[in-house]
Amino acid sequence: MTHQQIAIETFGAASTLRLRDQPARPPGPGEVAIDVKYSGVNFADIQMRLGFYPDAPKRPFVPGYEVSGHVAAVGAGVTGFRAGDAVVAGTYFGGYASQVTIDAAQVFPLPRHLDLESGAALPVNYFTARLALHEMARVRAGDKVLIECATGGVGVLAIQMARALGAEVTGLTTSAHKKPFIEGLGARAFTVEEFKADPALTGYDFILNASGGAEIKPQRARLAITGRMVCIGISSGLKDGKRSFWRIGLAALRTPRISVLKLFDQNSGIYALNALRVLQDPTWVPRLTQSLGEVAELDLRPHVGKVFAASEAAAAHELLQTKGATGKVLLAWS
């Protein structure tokens, strides 16, 4: 038996991504083999393809953090799954493949209200939103919440989760025509320009910041006393279709250093989250995987943007790289 996978063999343009055949690995004790239907594409995959993602393994390696599909076989001692079960899994590399064999602790039944497409869009975005809202900020009923990246994969789930927790949610977008989409999720919607121009939009108990860089400081001024910001990226260097080392470096330079002495004046807090790095920690993988039970409870629905055939992975990367995320980009295996 063989399966197909997409490895990063050389750093460079999206066209370097190619399908290759590999022998399939049967599941060992405690493992599950999954016939993958969809693999999620993340911006980190593009950074590793370009050669500037610090946590990437040595080349050649198969990128990919998340898959959905059906269980092909289970190893000795696995009692929670049977062949044929629809599942989602967080893979921490190796997800760009038509079959993956991984620890059962990384596998979760497909939430009953989702199809396999939505399932593959879930792990990274949901884990990020969960870590930011539940573990770091600890959002609770009555909180005033601002989601900067309201139309992105994390933001859409974050709005749904914050609403389910009883928070009053405001979402921002760079495009005025996306405001009805945000309002449809139950949040107030403003463009970034409207928000910047209206100083009355202030007093947030929690701000989810995705743009990083120079945006952090003015947004922090909108926090309530005892409020907190969670930073989940530096997309401000990555937004106009001209992403480059230079632009990402500039955004990093503009990312502030926070004086703890000044924090005393502001009576607020700041976190930064690298969700993919949290998944390096073996105690967090089963913990986050189990938290996927909340997805059905709260009726959370991730936002799928576009599905590409796995053979078109280069086009998938180019879309994400030049247009930014307007929903999850997936690779489909036939």
Added chain:
Amino acid sequence: MTHQQIAIETFGAASTLRLRDQPARPPGPGEVAIDVKYSGVNFADIQMRLGFYPDAPKRPFVPGYEVSGHVAAVGAGVTGFRAGDAVVAGTYFGGYASQVTIDAAQVFPLPRHLDLESGAALPVNYFTARLALHEMARVRAGDKVLIECATGGVGVLAIQMARALGAEVTGLTTSAHKKPFIEGLGARAFTVEEFKADPALTGYDFILNASGGAEIKPQRARLAITGRMVCIGISSGLKDGKRSFWRIGLAALRTPRISVLKLFDQNSGIYALNALRVLQDPTWVPRLTQSLGEVAELDLRPHVGKVFAASEAAAAHELLQTKGATGKVLLAWS
């Protein structure tokens, strides 16, 4: 009618504190006049007497953030209190007085399990612990909590509150002989030296840091993934009986600037709290005052160190200034 008060008229040594007579002010609409029995002394009072507390009013002014006593009279429209009621109040300046007249929103019935001494020890320390644990860190059951200042006024309440929330609590002290006191509150106890020497003491979801300065960085390395530190002071500049501008300035210089980019590697957060500044905000005063109901619910008991006659205010300041807080210092009015 007159009452006595202690005003800061000139900056300088503790001996400049003197009692003076002032006409008593009858309560206006919505106000309560309190015959004060005890006034709490805070380190900020010493900083203002020395002339380097930025939020202090212009001289001459009466310092003091908290009192306990009995209601002398209530103004029009006040329904919650009657003459003779035992009460505690947060005063935001003006507390060093035998009678205070303040907004009823700043007054709370003396918790039923406390005497007036303990009541006067409550507002500032409890508000600080409440803001740090409940509003900022949002401590919850199962959290691993480290209280650095475990034998101080805030720390003693913080341990009790964290335990009541279901957290697993560890307390630090500079003096080995105080460990049984910490253990008596239901926490594990270590000296600062034992803690520093044992790298296995790590993985804290919440660290309450009181020393500030150079201690912040090594303590942050002990945080769990998604953990948070709340800084409540820079006592590391103030510990050896030789407090001075120079030493406080040095501790401030050693207080780090936190790179948000590095926070991404650490997956953690940091807050700083100036509780006295929060009390400048008119929406927080009634909110915190009402939260005093929790003190009886959770059976919280503040730690009173020493009581001085109000005429001995200079000695009270000298004790706090040279020995550090081993419990609340109070002034008693006869």
